[in-house]
Amino acid sequence: MQTSKIKVGIVGGTGYTGVELLRILAIHPSVELSVITSRGEAGLPVADMFPSLRGYIDLSFSDPAKSDLASCDLVFFATPNGIAMQQTRELLTAGVRIIDLAADFRIQDVATWEKWYGMTHACPELLSQAVYGLPEMNREQIKGAQLVANPGCYPTAVQLGFMPLLEAGLIDPQYLIADAKSGVSGAGRKAETHILFAEAGDNFKAYGVAGHRHLPEISQGLTNMAGKSVGLTFVPHLTPLIRGIHATLYGRLNKEADLQGLFEQRYANERFVDVLPKGAHPETRSVRGSNQCRIAVHRPQGGDTVVVLSVIDNLVKGAAGQAVQNMNIMFGFAENTGLEIVPLLP
Ligand SMILES: NC(=O)C1=CN([C@@H]2O[C@H](COP(=O)(O)OP(=O)(O)OC[C@H]3O[C@@H](n4cnc5c(N)ncnc54)[C@H](OP(=O)(O)O)[C@@H]3O)[C@@H](O)[C@H]2O)C=CC1
Ligand SMILES: CC(=O)N[C@@H](CCC(=O)OP(=O)(O)O)C(=O)O
Numbered sequence: 001m002q003t004s005k006i007k008v009g010i011v012g013g014t015g016y017t018g019v020e021l022l023r024i025l026a027i028h029p030s031v032e033l034s035v036i037t038s039r040g041e042a043g044l045p046v047a048d049m050f051p052s053l054r055g056y057i058d059l060s061f062s063d064p065a066k067s068d069l070a071s072c073d074l075v076f077f078a079t080p081n082g083i084a085m086q087q088t089r090e091l092l093t094a095g096v097r098i099i100d101l102a103a104d105f106r107i108q109d110v111a112t113w114e115k116w117y118g119m120t121h122a123c124p125e126l127l128s129q130a131v132y133g134l135p136e137m138n139r140e141q142i143k144g145a146q147l148v149a150n151p152g153c154y155p156t157a158v159q160l161g162f163m164p165l166l167e168a169g170l171i172d173p174q175y176l177i178a179d180a181k182s183g184v185s186g187a188g189r190k191a192e193t194h195i196l197f198a199e200a201g202d203n204f205k206a207y208g209v210a211g212h213r214h215l216p217e218i219s220q221g222l223t224n225m226a227g228k229s230v231g232l233t234f235v236p237h238l239t240p241l242i243r244g245i246h247a248t249l250y251g252r253l254n255k256e257a258d259l260q261g262l263f264e265q266r267y268a269n270e271r272f273v274d275v276l277p278k279g280a281h282p283e284t285r286s287v288r289g290s291n292q293c294r295i296a297v298h299r300p301q302g303g304d305t306v307v308v309l310s311v312i313d314n315l316v317k318g319a320a321g322q323a324v325q326n327m328n329i330m331f332g333f334a335e336n337t338g339l340e341i342v343p344l345l346p
Contacts, residue, residue, distance in 0.1 A: 006331055009035035009069045011087075012078035013061055016189045017101050019050050020320035021076055026056035028324070028338035030331070033057065034072060037064035070094040074330070076323055077101060080188075085122040088147065092126070097330060098147050099323050105130035105149035106217050116213045133326040134159060134221065135335070136270050142329045150326060151221075153318030154180050154214045154236060157247040159221045160273055160293050161310035164266040166225040170259075171251030171306060174231040176222065179248045183241035183284070186314045194238075206237045243315055244284030249308040259297045259306060267295070271336050272317060272325065282311040289313060290343040291321035316341070 008025060012018045013036035025031050036046055038061035046061060047054040069075050075091060077084035077100045084100040091098055107113040110124040121127075131145035132138055134156065142148060151159070158178045165171045187195045194200065215234045222230045239246075260278045267273040274294045276282055282294040290313060298307040312318050321339055328335045 005030055005032040006073040007032050007034045007071065008327075009033075009037075009067065009072040009075040010078060011035075011037045011064050011067075011069070011075060011083070013046065014038045014041055014049060014189070015078055016185050016315055017319040017323075018078040019053075020315045021078060021323065022046065022050070022053055022057060024316075024320055024324050024338050024341075026053060030333050030337060031327075033059060035059075035062060035067045035069060035075075037062055037067050039064060042066075070096060072096055074099065074327060076327075077104075078320070081117055082119050082122075085126075088126055089123050092146055097145070099133065099150055099326055099330075100148070101150045101319055101323055103149075103152065103213065103217065105147060106132060106151065106155075107220060109220075112216050116211075116216055132221070133322065135322075135325055135329060136160060136267070136273060137163065137221070137225070139329060142326055143332075145330055148323075148326045148330065150319065150323045152214050152217055153182065153186055153245055153312070153314035154178075154212075154234070154247070155218045155221060156318050156322060157245045157293065157310045157312045158218050158234070158249060159225075160312075161247055161249045161295055161308040162222055162251065163225050164262050165251055165259075165306065165308070166222055166230075167266070168257070168262055169226075170253060170255060170257050170262070172254055173222070173226040173228055175252045176230055176232045177250040178218065178232065178234045179237075179250070180234070181237040181239045181246045182314055183239060183244045185242050186245070186318075187238075200238060201240050204237065204239055206235055208236050212236050241284060243288055243313050245312050245314045245318055246282075246284055247308075247310045249310065251306045251308075253299075253304045253306050259299060263295060263297050272321075272339070282309050284311050284313075285345060286343055287311050287313050287317070288343045288345070289316065290341045291316045291325060291339045292343065293317050313343075
């Protein structure tokens with residue numbers, strides 16, 4: 001159990017997951033924020049860019065190339081894929097622990113990673129020591145980890161929804177369907193045409209049906225849960241929400257079971273997974289701004305198809321909140337420290 005404050009750095013403080021980390025860490029009692037980087041905004045007070053943080057954060061952005069990350073106890077990378085891996089070896093050698101919110105260390109098989117991410121991995125030798133940071137699955141390994149790969153947003157919602165069923169061997173692992181919808185903040189803060197208000201507003205579309213880079217990440221996790229290979233169809237959609245992911249998951253039951261009881265029991269001790277009463281339909285706004293995943297399990301008309309509904313806030317349980325949950329576990333803080341956030345309504 002760590003008693004003094006830890007020094008924390010954030011690489012990528014101007015993006016959506018970066019500012020969400022700042023919102024949560026600004027009032028975390030065991031954290032002293034010491035570095036927040038931006039390549040383009042070095043020198044600018046953080047609160048000038050994000051007035052929501054006025055009175056909470058006095059630091060200015062610093063240039064990542066000139067920042068003293070090595071003096072931190074922990075560095076979060078809230079950067080695009082392929083950035084954290086360039087500095088990981090050096091930081092780990094300096095004794096700094098790392099949580100990467102991007103995908104550099106999420107997939108254990110380097111050939112699979114290189115195929116889906118279209119780049120050469122800078123430190124494949126470190127993959128075996130990276131722990132996949134889904135606490136509900138890997139809590140014990142996260143405790144001792146120096147390097148945590150924070151899960152993707154869709155992978156968090158999908159894996160938490162399928163986990164009880166696959167662990168119990170209740171569904172055919174070769175026939176899994178994840179139909180998932182994301183808010184636009186999932187695409188990040190950079191300017192891109194498809195996320196302009198006039199393109200994404202009042203619109204709804206699927207994308208990446210032929211193959212999205214979260215497919216191998218989700219398949220890897222589901223394979224570990226099932227103990228055998230899985231067949232997954234994953235279809236993401238873009239919705240005109242700012243925050244939120246809604247995953248509708250389908251599986252084929254291969255034996256009778258009390259599904260409601262199974263989910264309630266599996267997540268009974270999980271602070272951030274809420275199993276709703278039988279027949280409920282979780283809404284994205286019931287988790288907005290919070291680290292909660294809310295799940296409901298259905299069996300339409302009592303048939304052999306199980307339908308799981310899983311909602312998260314992509315920026316919190318799908319990114320920054322889960323990263324702080326992992327930090328709390330790594331440093332021996334109570335797992336919910338800084339994360340008791342009531343969702344925002346309406
Ligand atoms: N948005 C979401 O819902 C989720 C995002 N993620 C992942 O988290 C990571 C961050 O996402 P998000 O915050 O949305 O992205 P943004 O595009 O909003 O922000 C990216 C940040 O990275 C910084 N950055 C970009 N290139 C570099 C570089 N070469 N060196 C250092 N810093 C750099 C940018 O800062 P500057 O240009 O000022 O230096 C910016 O602060 C991504 O890997 C994303 O896939 C994961 C789960 C959910
Ligand atoms: C709506 C949207 O565009 N979502 C992003 C995924 C979210 C994300 O940030 O990807 P990681 O979790 O891998 O980091 C996408 O589909 O590319």
